[in-house]
Amino acid sequence: MANIKVFCDFDGTITEKDNIISIMKKFAPPEWAGLKDKVLSQEMSIQEGVGRMFSLLPSTLKEDIIEFILENGRIRAGFQEFVDYLKEENIPLYIVSGGIDFFVKPVLEKYGPFEAVFCNASDFSGEKINILWPYSCDDECKNNCGCCKPSIMRKLETEDAFKIVIGDSVTDLEAAKQADLVIGRDLLLDKSKEMNLNYRAFETFYDCIAVLKNINGVRV
Template sequence: MKKTIMIDFDGTITKQDTCVAVANEFVTRDWKNIDERWSNGELSTQQCSQMLFDLMDFDEKTLRSFLEKIEIDDYFIRFIEFCRKRNYDIYIVSDGFDFNIRTVLKKNKINNMEIYSNIFFFDDKGEYNLKFPHKSQDCGKCGTCKTSIYNKLKESSDKIIYIGDGYSDRCVAENADMLFAKSYLAQYCDEKEIEYIKYDSFKDVIDYLQK
């Protein structure tokens, strides 16, 4: 049986949400209202991101240096090793940005991870650019439609295990063959009566899958 692992990044692999951390560090004025409008569905990820980045003040070197301080789950590297020994396919699926993800992974010497996410990069003039190649063509709320990616991966997988914690994991949570949830996602699953396995760290996920 072919098993595929889909993993959220911010707050799941990392101990804190990199997008929130960057906003707290670099936004020049209060931004909480923008985030609240995104979480209640009033703004799409694309709209929210554009508004937030317009309020930020940083250059590539400063941003990269800040992101390198973000810590990952203490057991994530062990989890990768666990999955690779069992030939599980692993995908990071994030509604955040590849710049953040790749900077954090590189700092922790994590290589060869397949990533679906929004794109953030600096051009030759040092100005930032945003792209959303995995945006949903249906609702348009998330920059990265995790349900669409799930459906694509499901075509060549017998079982998909999803691991997440936040708002952008809500839709795909209803489809996953096995779901690990914590924080907001666990609360959402309780409200919607979606079956899930509660976890606090990747050690819990490893222990459960070993059974």
């Protein structure tokens, strides 16, 4: 069996919608939209953009935001079955998220445990929400990713590892470039096609299970 490692995004991948966008639409003043557009067009780094977006929000909103996400953050179909399948096959699942700990971990709690969950952290001690970056870029990445997915992959990969990245957006792009296989949707799928990466498309995690079953035991 191939030594498969799965690195899966959270916002817009495990959840049907991007939770940061949902939070900003619900709670932020209008200037958040310009910051989001600059991040998506890669004019602004993810770290700067996400940090500035959350700095628009008062720290007093913490519990309101958590409640909002738990009520509205719909999980993509088949995720629990996907987690169970990987456990059965002894394939490690790493959650690598550009999201923030205070809403990522409550949403994931009932689906784990996972091999590890990597995401950005938060500080509510000031007047505004301050985002912390415990997984920032290593010396090989200069993109100011925030939660740097390729840096995390480099720390965890072994020479014989077959690395699968599952994601949907610009935050997954650098990780996808060093994956052996990308399972993508939305913007990540389009970029994978453009860059001629080895990719498969997905809409639900049942699709991801089907892809894994096809490659498990076969070096592709």
